[in-house]
Amino acid sequence: LKDKGSVTRGWIGVQIQPVNADIADSLGLKKAEGALVAEPQSDGPAVKAGIQSGNVITSVNGQEVKDARDLAKRISSLPPGSNVKLGVVSKGAEKTVNVVLGELPREQRQARATSEDNDTSGTEVPRLGLSLAPAGKVAGAGAEGVVVTQVDPDGPAASQGFRTGDVILDVAGKRVTSPEEVRKAFADARSGGKRTILLRIKSGENTRFLAVQLGRG
Known part of the structure; x- marks a missing residue:
């Protein structure tokens, strides 16, 4: 000191x-x-x-x-x-x-960031209620991942904490580059009997994980 x-x-x-x-x-x-x-x-x-x-x-x-x-x-x-x-x-x-x-x-x-515990429990997600696009095709989104271009305000994704402009980098530990890869990862997890799936998401300058509960459908 x-x-x-x-x-x-x-x-x-x-x-x-x-x-x-x-x-x-x-x-x-x-x-x-x-x-x-x-x-x-x-x-x-x-x-x-x-x-x-x-x-x-x-x-x-x-x-x-x-x-x-x-x-x-x-x-x-x-x-x-x-x-x-x-x-x-x-x-x-x-x-x-x-x-x-x-x-x-x-x-x-x-300005030390304070981590907040986002409650993502209790929502089944047979359909996410998201519109997605490869990051490389969205201006300003960078080259990695899949961009959330629209969130249905009444859909399960909104209550899970997704926001327009979020970039999905990984799903279940694997990097994704297209909406098809995101959908396939969800389908594979569901068919494998998983109850939740972990996504790594970039929001602005911050990166976070979001656990999404999988629906049975």
Whole structure:
């Protein structure tokens, strides 16, 4: 504090969100706890340690992480340069990852994002109520994924949290580039007896996961 004139906080460089019951089910987790990595920041400490999108961080130095807010609090309480051991679930397997904390960038100190737990329970989705288009065919959408061009306000997708302009990057852990691939992934999951399916979605500058309950139809 005396050297730098301000409080410095540890930072691992990830966008995180809570693990709700639907997300836990879609990932095969035993309980809805931990922090889901929606997007690791390029060149951040987490990326350098091998942490990937879709990983769930379950502990810090052996102490259980309850949710995304708990993880953020634990990491920010440690000084930059600290070597921490993170418990991580990756594709169903548990492992320990060593991460050297960076320093929280100044712009993020002023406006630290607060993760909110979006309740996506209770909606069956035999039809999503979405209009989709390849991102490459929509101006300003970038080159990756499938863009939500329209959301039926009375359809199940609206209540699930979809918004016009969202870009669906992955469905069930696989990258998608066309509406047909999205529909096929839903059909495959339903025929395989899955109750939920996990989508990775980009909204503006933020990336998040959304667990969608599958209808029986």
